[in-house]
Amino acid sequence: MPKAATQAPPAPASLVQVLSDLGLNARRAPKKSFADRLAELIDLSGAIDLSEFLRSLGRIPAQALEADEATDGPGALLQGRRRDMLRTISDSFAPAQGGEPAPAGSFFLPSAKPATLKADAEAWAPYQRFYSLQQSELERQVTLLRRALRQQLAVAGPALAQLAALDATLEGTLADYARRGLAVLPGLLQKRFVTLAGEQRAADAAAGHSSEPGTWLEEGGWLQRFHRDMQRVLVAEVSLRLQPLQGMLDALESVKEDAP
Template sequence: MLQAPQRTALSGPALVRLLARLADVDVPEFRQSLSDRLSDWLGWTDAIALSSALTGAPLAVPAGARAFGSAEEAECARVRASLVKTIAGDSMFAADKRRRFVHVAQQRASAEMQAAPAVPVDYAQFRQRYVALQQSMETGVGNLRGRLRALLAAKSPAMGRLAVLDAVMERALSERERNLLATVPVLLAGHFERLRDAARQAQAVEQTADDAAQAARAEEGAKIASLTVHSAAAAQAADAAKASPKHAQLVAPGAWLDVFRKDMQSVLLAELDVRLQPVEGLLAALRTR
């Protein structure tokens, strides 16, 4: 018997692994070295700037410069927590509290479900919100990174060189990073459509099963009524046919949209972790004695 090949476990940032899972694709491990990859991303002007940062005279430490301490640590934690809170508390990710599991056998509940407004299925509003949150992350992380570089430059000439190097790398790679992260909402659009299509197919199958069950009950009720001599018995049979439960199951209209909201929120948090990696590097340098 042929067996499907096992998908290899993907290493790397959580953002990459999460997007690979949501897109249901097998991403091969990247074999190219970091230096080779950077050579593809950096131009000759970037190389000159990097060379100057690495070989130039170290910057003098300004007198009376502010030192890194617990207050600065707390400010970094505050910025991170603020961005996480912005993502976690965004109204776009709030599930519809009116949506509840209801038993379709209850005629009243079924009627209310049918009368309820349709779940919005336009991805454009999600894309717009994702891009807005990306801009908030870029601004917040960029400002924090600049402040940490200033603190690093005030620590020692060697640390000042590292601050200059980080600034050069940010300028050289920011456009590439922005273009790559701009593809994330595009990948999420495919995930959105797959969830929506699967939900529609499931609803169609369920509706077909319900229609078949209802037709069978109606036919059975008609047979019982035709064989019953007494009108009271016929009425009881008809009432039983009307009251008999439909295809017994629990239905959650729009549940797929709640799944997508949760996935989109997880992707945003994973992207925030990626954006904060340079900040973590600067913090590690500042914590050295």
């Protein structure tokens, strides 16, 4: 029985770079200024609160942190949760790499079947569900982490408390924007799925016989390559989702450095 390839987790890379490597560049919207893009994101109902927050941030000087607050707690929290997210992603790909069936409704990859090679809507549907489930879980984990970090920032001095309050005001709007933006990824991955399956069908036709699903998961097999590509996109998506949280940590470090 063919042995499925065992893969190491892909190295982190930017989402734009990963999509470019895979030939999956999304169509770019016309460039707009930061102010224009921010204005589109902010609901009028929150404009007054946001304006007050931005004005108050400019009036509050950096202050020294208390000894028990000047720790790497928030940074350790972010890195620990990031490792957990990446481990969950890696584990979700392991069953398919070992040729084991995936439990129904789980975060595990669908099992390879002869019909998978058709790469039609029915063949793609399980992978669409898999990626969408992963995105939902990432969003949930990032939301919990964001709120935990805000709690730590809220007690790290007036300036950072204001930053935490600003983040709370924008959280829902920015999360919706990210959700809509990242929703294009499954569609881009479907194009990659169709391309690789088409290459395998052409190879089968040239060989004069059909390949077995087990061989698709061997090193270099079309489905093994697709799994690897999808994992790379997920890892890059984690980094993208965590960027705003890293920004909050950078603000905390800046206050620490400015403290006398």
